[in-house]
Amino acid sequence: MEVTNEILNSVEENEQTTSSTPANLPNEQSEIIIEEITRNHKLVHRHRLTKSEICIGRGYQNDIILSDPHICPQHISLNLSQGEWQLNDNGSVNGTSLENSEGKHQHIHQQKINDGDVIVLGKSQLRVLFSDHQVADTIAFSPFESLIDIIRNPIAVLISIVLFMLIAANISYLNQPTETNISQMFVSAFSISLLFALWPAGVALVSHLTKHDPRIFAQFGISFIFFILLWLSERLEKIIAFNSASNSILGLLFTLLPVALAFSLFWLNSYIGFHVSARRRVAIAVSITTLLFGGSYLLQYSKKPEFNPHPQYNAAIMAPHFLIAPSNNVDTFLEQSNRLFEQATQAAKKN
Amino acid sequence: MRTFFTLVFILLSHTAFATEQAEEIFAQLTPSLYQIKLIDKASGEKSSIGSGFQISADGIIATNYHVISSYARHPEKYHIEYLDHQGHTAQVTLVSVDVINDLALVKRKVDADMPFFELSETKPIKGEKLFALGNPHDLGMIVVPGTYNGLKKESFNERIHFTGSINSGMSGGPVVNKLEKVVGINVATSGNQIGFLVPHDKLVSLFERYNKQPPADIKRQMAKQLMASQDKLMKALMSSTWQNKELAGKALIPIIDVPFIRCWGDSNTDKTDALIKAAIASCSLDESTYLSSHFFTGSIEIQFRYMQARNLSDNKFYHLYQQQISRASAGNRASKDDVSEYQCHHDLVRPESTANTDKSINNKSVFCTRAYKDFPGLFDVLYLGASIDKNQQALVSHFTLAGVNQENAMTFTRKFMEAVSWK
Numbered sequence: 222m223e224v225t226n227e228i229l230n231s232v233e234e235n236e237q238t239t240s241s242t243p244a245n246l247p248n249e250q251s252e253i254i255i256e257e258i259t260r261n262h263k264l265v266h267r268h269r270l271t272k273s274e275i276c277i278g279r280g281y282q283n284d285i286i287l288s289d290p291h292i293c294p295q296h297i298s299l300n301l302s303q304g305e306w307q308l309n310d311n312g313s314v315n316g317t318s319l320e321n322s323e324g325k326h327q328h329i330h331q332q333k334i335n336d337g338d339v340i341v342l343g344k345s346q347l348r349v350l351f352s353d354h355q356v357a358d359t360i361a362f363s364p365f366e367s368l369i370d371i372i373r374n375p376i377a378v379l380i381s382i383v384l385f386m387l388i389a390a391n392i393s394y395l396n397q398p399t400e401t402n403i404s405q406m407f408v409s410a411f412s413i414s415l416l417f418a419l420w421p422a423g424v425a426l427v428s429h430l431t432k433h434d435p436r437i438f439a440q441f442g443i444s445f446i447f448f449i450l451l452w453l454s455e456r457l458e459k460i461i462a463f464n465s466a467s468n469s470i471l472g473l474l475f476t477l478l479p480v481a482l483a484f485s486l487f488w489l490n491s492y493i494g495f496h497v498s499a500r501r502r503v504a505i506a507v508s509i510t511t512l513l514f515g516g517s518y519l520l521q522y523s524k525k526p527e528f529n530p531h532p533q534y535n536a537a538i539m540a541p542h543f544l545i546a547p548s549n550n551v552d553t554f555l556e557q558s559n560r561l562f563e564q565a566t567q568a569a570k571k572n
Numbered sequence: 573m574r575t576f577f578t579l580v581f582i583l584l585s586h587t588a589f590a591t592e593q594a595e596e597i598f599a600q601l602t603p604s605l606y607q608i609k610l611i612d613k614a615s616g617e618k619s620s621i622g623s624g625f626q627i628s629a630d631g632i633i634a635t636n637y638h639v640i641s642s643y644a645r646h647p648e649k650y651h652i653e654y655l656d657h658q659g660h661t662a663q664v665t666l667v668s669v670d671v672i673n674d675l676a677l678v679k680r681k682v683d684a685d686m687p688f689f690e691l692s693e694t695k696p697i698k699g700e701k702l703f704a705l706g707n708p709h710d711l712g713m714i715v716v717p718g719t720y721n722g723l724k725k726e727s728f729n730e731r732i733h734f735t736g737s738i739n740s741g742m743s744g745g746p747v748v749n750k751l752e753k754v755v756g757i758n759v760a761t762s763g764n765q766i767g768f769l770v771p772h773d774k775l776v777s778l779f780e781r782y783n784k785q786p787p788a789d790i791k792r793q794m795a796k797q798l799m800a801s802q803d804k805l806m807k808a809l810m811s812s813t814w815q816n817k818e819l820a821g822k823a824l825i826p827i828i829d830v831p832f833i834r835c836w837g838d839s840n841t842d843k844t845d846a847l848i849k850a851a852i853a854s855c856s857l858d859e860s861t862y863l864s865s866h867f868f869t870g871s872i873e874i875q876f877r878y879m880q881a882r883n884l885s886d887n888k889f890y891h892l893y894q895q896q897i898s899r900a901s902a903g904n905r906a907s908k909d910d911v912s913e914y915q916c917h918h919d920l921v922r923p924e925s926t927a928n929t930d931k932s933i934n935n936k937s938v939f940c941t942r943a944y945k946d947f948p949g950l951f952d953v954l955y956l957g958a959s960i961d962k963n964q965q966a967l968v969s970h971f972t973l974a975g976v977n978q979e980n981a982m983t984f985t986r987k988f989m990e991a992v993s994w995k
Contacts (some may be wrong), residue, residue: 400845462935463960466919529752530906532914532940536898536961540886548922548934551989555982558939561915562951562978565943568912 251301253286254350258339263432273301277347278311291315291343299334299349306334306349318340365492372446373439381445382414388452389413420444421490428494439493447486455480462537464546466557484510514558597915604688607655607707608635608664608678610642613734614649621706623745624654624678627779633782634775635744636675638862639670644669644676645864645946654680668782670967671794672801672870673774674759676744677782685832689746691772691779692753696720702734702749704758704767706742714742720755722825724768727859728805728832730860731755731768733883738767762972769853790889795947798861798975802950805857806973806980809833809872814991818850820878823967824931825992833857833872846893849880856903860974866907869950873903876992881964893966897958900938903972904952907943911952916940920960925990933993934961936970939985944975953981957992965993 251273257266268285276283280294287296293313300307310317310330318328320339334340336354338348371377390410394401420442425435458475465472487506491497497505585933603755609618622639626632633654643650643666664678697720704716716738734747738761747756748770756769768944787793793802820839827835835855840846854875861870877896881889902914921937935957944950953976957969969992974979 226859357732365799368691395888397846398892464920467917528908529913530911531899531901532916532938532942532954534900534914534916534938534940534956535918536938536958537891537937538894538897538936538958541961541963542886544920544934544960546920548920550922550924550927551986554917554919554921554937554939554989557919558917558941559978559984561917561939561941562943562981564915565912565941565951566948568915569943569945569948571912 252352253301253306254352254354256348256350257285257287258346259349259435260346262339262346269285275299277342285347287343287345289343292345297340308332308334308340315343338561363492365489369439369443369493372442373436374442375438375554378438378442378445381442381449382418385445385448386414388449417445417448424490424494431495433495433569436493440490442491443493444486445490447482451479451482451486459537460539460543460545461541462535463543464547467535480510480514482525483513489548503507579986588879588949597650599703600687601748602657602713603690603705604686605657605713605745608639609651609653609661610640610650612650618653618870619650619979621741622743623704623705625744625746625754625899626686626688627691627754627775628688629682630687631682632667632679632779632782633664633680634746634757634779635670635676635678635820636757636770637674639744640669640676640678641862641864644794645867652678654678655707658673663755666790668778668787668795669790669794670774670778671797671863673770673778674862675757675775675778677778688798689748689771689984690753691776692749692751692755695771695844696749696755697772698722698780700749700753701983702747702897704734704736704737704738704742704747704769706739706745706754706758711741711903714739718765718767726831726834728808728857729801729860730771730774730861732771734767734769735765736767737761737765738769739938791946794863795950798869798947798950799977801861802976805870805872806976806984810980810987812981815985816991817853818877818995819853819967820880822965822995823876823878824991824993825853825876825969826988826995827853827855828874832859833874847882847884848889849882851878857987860904863910866905867910868904868906869944869952870902871974872972874971874988875968876970877966877968879968884964886963889964889966893958897956897968900954900956900970902942902952902954902974904974906942906952911942911944914940914942914952914954921957921989923990923993926993931993931995932961933959933967934991935989936960937989941981942943947975949977950975951978951981952976953985955985955988959994962994969995 233486252269252271253275255268255270256264258264262498270284272284275285276295276298277285277287278294278296279287279289279292292312295311296313297311297317299307308319308329308331316328318326319332320326320341321335334349336351338349340349390406393406393409418441421440425437425440431437458478461475462473484506487509488502491502492506575892589842600618606624606626608622608624609796611617611622612619619642620637620639624633627634637644637719638651643652652666654663654664655919662680664680666676667679668677669684671677674803700720702718702720704711704718707713716736718734721733724731724733734756738758742758745758746754749755755772757775758767759770760768809828810831813829816824819825833855835853837853840849852875853872856874857872859870863869863992879893888961916938918936918938920934922932922934926932938956938979940952940954953970953973959967970990
């Protein structure tokens with residue numbers, strides 16, 4: 222939407238959160254702030270006017286000129302009389318409606334305007350604010366900001382990506398059942414990294430499209446650091462599985478670690494990329510985490526056969542330097558295995 | 573290679589060839605020879621066929637257990653019928669089984685005493701000419717001449733090695749000597765001209781036990797036989813010598829010195845590009861007990877695998893090694909209706925027998941078991957031990973036992989675990 226502002230004494234402001242409550246002045250009511258906003262109530266332009274009559278329309282003689290083709294040349298006017306602002310529709314083709322702060326919508330010809338009301342004319346929206354409008358409390362810098370400042374440093378981003386590529390190369394080395402080819406390894410490491418880079422790139426793109434600051438370096442840095450942390454947690458889980466016997470509570474605990482890490486990643490992604498309330502941010506992170514882990518669980522569950530003729534056991538083994546737990550003797554092992562017979566008998570009786 | 577037994581019913585073979593002369597000789601036996609059919613009640617059609625022969629004047633017919641196994645497992649779904657040489661059909665009742673020796677007795681109604689096959693009192697001698705009779709579908713009675721070649725070596729449950737074609741559909745038919753006396757029952761074939769028979773004395777004792785006291789419940793009779801058979805087998809294994817044998821010069825493994833457990837070896841020393849050198853020794857009991865087409869038991873498998881890394885990091889060696897041990901599976905076939913799912917336990921185990929010596933081995937051990945649904949007290953058992961104490965070498969020790977009780981399973985597992993070590 223093209224905006225032209227030819228009003229004297231008008232002040233433009235772009236920062237939404239920095240406007241402060243002015244001191245009470247005798248002529249406070251003659252000062253009015255009109256914000257052009259999108260349908261999602263995102264600020265496009267802000268006008269501060271100190272006139273007692275304001276004309277709004279498509280014509281060039283207006284105080285606020287809107288180029289929306291559904292708006293009439295002299296669409297509405299706002300008048301200050303006896304300390305109250307009145308909205309008059311000048312017989313427009315498409316009419317005017319007023320949406321108050323409670324979200325109520327009504328068509329009007331002449332109406333008193335309150336602080337925070339939104340005027341809908343044509344396909345455009347204007348929010349009317351008085352200079353004593355209450356603004357939200359100042360948000361203090363969270364401790365994450367300083368952390369993010371470190372992470373978004375290009376060198377830090379580069380280090381985390383390189384580290385991730387090394388891990389990916391190592392994984393492809395381990396999985397190769399034949400003689401390893403260095404270039405092959407790095408091609409696969411590069412393609413894996415490229416694949417994983419889609420996530421921070423996607424988040425940055427969405428925040429750009431929703432008129433937020435994309436902060437692409439921060440997104441890349443934080444995402445790759447968490448990918449590395451996820452890999453570390455998987456290693457840790459395997460070391461635990463290798464060192465512990467069946468039914469270890471520790472093992473169960475460590476299966477929840479990746480879920481917690483994924484949640485933190487999504488939370489930080491949304492913290493960096495979007496200005497949303499804390500509750501909404503948690504909701505977003507929870508729903509993406511649920512979608513990811515719940516989805517993969519559902520997929521596994523749906524593939525699970527009704528009867529599995531093969532034994533399911535934990536085969537995790539690692540090189541001897543990862544071995545920290547002491548070994549049991551045969552007696553203890555057999556004693557614990559003996560319990561399986563009762564379990565199997567119970568399972569056989571079930572159906 | 574391992575001999576695979578092909579059970580010879582169900583398939584309706586048309587390759588049987590009759591020897592005309594023999595047919596004339598044994599023409600008088602045909603009234604006592606039957607085709608045994610399993611009829612699916614819902615569809616009214618036959619679901620499997622085999623042969624049978626009358627062994628008493630009052631209508632007892634002997635056949636293979638595997639011919640009527642579907643009925644024994646699901647009596648509500650089927651009934652058993654005979655078809656005689658004149659084309660008469662009538663229902664018979666199942667009266668007794670010997671599931672270990674694959675025999676069954678069914679009874680038909682008779683109005684008067686009937687002719688029947690006599691069971692021999694003596695064993696045949698090696699090289700003696702025998703005649704296998706059978707009644708495959710639509711071909712009528714056929715006679716196959718062949719030679720007695722003694723009892724099959726290396727078998728735990730005795731089987732006669734018969735050189736002659738036993739064909740599909742002949743299962744349960746008698747094998748007679750020149751005196752027209754039954755010396756065996758057709759049971760299996762192992763390909764060209766190699767047939768296997770159940771020795772007649774198994775039938776004699778089944779028939780005697782039946783005459784003394786017919787079993788009240790077939791399922792319970794089977795459970796009792798399976799329990800007794802596994803006990804006999806496991807006791808035989810436990811009381812035999814377990815020889816310590818070297819594997820690839822690095823490990824000591826037990827080889828059970830009994831003729832019915834046969835061992836085979838393999839290695840990949842010819843493959844120069846393999847990342848891991850491997851030597852495998854596997855031993856098994858080459859027979860199993862047929863319970864139904866989806867349920868076998870009584871088998872034993874033992875396997876050892878020694879692995880040595882070749883230009884590999886420890887981590888990669890263990891990564892590939894883990895892939896080797898993550899898919900152990902049951903040694904016998906069983907379905908949802910037959911067994912529970914496996915229950916498993918794993919732990920790090922260092923057997924004390926060699927602890928504190930240089931033979932000492934530290935294993936990740938996995939033990940799994942599943943219970944039989946119809947035969948309480950019987951289990952399939954699986955053990956897997958993977959050494960985790962050498963950076964570049966590994967020893968996998970593994971066995972499966974099918975259809976054993978808890979006590980025997982645990983005794984065997986203990987002895988096995990303590991018998992495996994480094995050299």
